[in-house]
Amino acid sequence: MAIDIESLPSEAKKALQQFNEFQLAEFNDSGANGYVMIGRHDLLRKDVAIKIYFHEENEVDQEPAIIATLNHENILKVFDARKVDECCSFYMMQAANNGDLFSFQKRYHLSLDLSYKLLCQLLSGLSAMHCQEKKLVHRDLKPENLLVHDDKLVIADFGSVRKIDDATGKAPASKHSILYRPPEAFGDNAFFDFSSDVYQSGIIGYLLFGGSLSNDLLSHLSKRELKELDRVKKTGGDYEISKYVDSCIEKKAKSGKLLDWSSIPFYVPKKVIKAVKKAVVNRDKRYTNVSEFLSELAKVRAGLPDWIANKDGYQLRDWKGNDYLLLESGEQIILKKRRHKANQFRVDNSVKAQDFDTAHLQLKRKVGLP
Numbered sequence: 001m002a003i004d005i006e007s008l009p010s011e012a013k014k015a016l017q018q019f020n021e022f023q024l025a026e027f028n029d030s031g032a033n034g035y036v037m038i039g040r041h042d043l044l045r046k047d048v049a050i051k052i053y054f055h056e057e058n059e060v061d062q063e064p065a066i067i068a069t070l071n072h073e074n075i076l077k078v079f080d081a082r083k084v085d086e087c088c089s090f091y092m093m094q095a096a097n098n099g100d101l102f103s104f105q106k107r108y109h110l111s112l113d114l115s116y117k118l119l120c121q122l123l124s125g126l127s128a129m130h131c132q133e134k135k136l137v138h139r140d141l142k143p144e145n146l147l148v149h150d151d152k153l154v155i156a157d158f159g160s161v162r163k164i165d166d167a168t169g170k171a172p173a174s175k176h177s178i179l180y181r182p183p184e185a186f187g188d189n190a191f192f193d194f195s196s197d198v199y200q201s202g203i204i205g206y207l208l209f210g211g212s213l214s215n216d217l218l219s220h221l222s223k224r225e226l227k228e229l230d231r232v233k234k235t236g237g238d239y240e241i242s243k244y245v246d247s248c249i250e251k252k253a254k255s256g257k258l259l260d261w262s263s264i265p266f267y268v269p270k271k272v273i274k275a276v277k278k279a280v281v282n283r284d285k286r287y288t289n290v291s292e293f294l295s296e297l298a299k300v301r302a303g304l305p306d307w308i309a310n311k312d313g314y315q316l317r318d319w320k321g322n323d324y325l326l327l328e329s330g331e332q333i334i335l336k337k338r339r340h341k342a343n344q345f346r347v348d349n350s351v352k353a354q355d356f357d358t359a360h361l362q363l364k365r366k367v368g369l370p
Contacts (some may be wrong), residue, residue, distance in 0.1 A: 012037060019092070048093065049093050055087060066158050075154065093156075098147075099148065100144050101204075111317070113304065115208040116272075119201070119297065126201065173185035178217070179215070179220075181253060182199035194290070195288050196283075199279060202280035209268045211263050212260055220258065229241070259280065265309065269369075317340070323345070332352055332353065336348060
């Protein structure tokens with residue numbers, strides 16, 4: 001369906017006027033600080049995206065400049081950058097054929113193997129930002145700010161990037177995305193450092209491995225907190241309401257109770273969960289840098305089973321030459337088996353249980369899963 005150019009915001013139309021070579025295919029205005037246009041660049045002969053973003057008048061446009069200095073396969077590539085007016089600029093970047101990680105996970109079931117690879121790619125991209133020559137922290141890592149192209153993760157949205165101060169080893173705290181804000185980024189002495197990006201990467205890992213984290217802030221409040229919120233609504237305005245809700249999220253983040261580890265699927269090995277958990281604890285017990293996180297993940301890589309959820313159940317692919325499928329049949333969980341990539345599964349009566357956890361435990365013992 002063709003997009004009516006005249007219906008676009010004035011900034012988008014001005015940006016298009018500067019790029020006659022660009023053929024618009026999609027327009028997205030859901031971002032908090034601008035728009036994204038996706039289409040075909042006739043001269044480059046590739047799909048590209050144009051990000052339009054707003055800033056203070058005459059402000060130095062740091063976002064495209066920062067990205068342009070980072071040459072890494074897991075960091076967004078910028079092809080061009082220009083001004084629209086004094087308070088608005090845009091840059092042209094590579095387009096991701098699978099969109100952002102949030103939508104990618106909504107559309108597809110991710111295998112355990114792919115989830116592991118995407119997390120390692122995120123950390124690899126961060127290592128290029130954190131290196132001694134750059135000393136940059138992202139400060140706003142979340143699924144919506146990460147792109148997926150050909151099953152490869154790319155770090156994007158650099159509007160919150162800051163340089164670590166050489167004297168203090170810290171950067172100012174970001175107030176974006178409170179669900180992903182590390183404990184040290186709250187309060188009067190709030191700050192970010194390299195381990196703060198590790199914390200946010202840990203939450204990404206939690207989500208990649210199937211953990212649940214609602215973007216609805218009120219869903220994280222207890223019954224007592226919701227009751228108190230009703231009282232705040234009667235006496236205060238939007239500011240007081242927002243401040244109270246944020247304080248509840250802050251308490252959960254600082255106490256380590258924000259993430260529900262029981263929501264991670266049964267098939268994710270405990271050693272993988274343990275490695276991710278260490279990324280999201282308080283700063284004094286957390287990995288201090290991405291290299292430590294990557295090193296711990298490397299230790300759990302050997303023998304990692306390749307599970308994936310699908311419409312039939314939960315499939316384990318190519319484990320010692322066989323594929324296994326756990327699925328519901330009546331009121332039981334049963335096991336099916338086949339040689340890897342054979343046409344049909346056959347019922348294996350050695351595993352029968354009332355729930356997936358028990359069935360998985362039986363299968364672990366049967367085939368030697370970690």
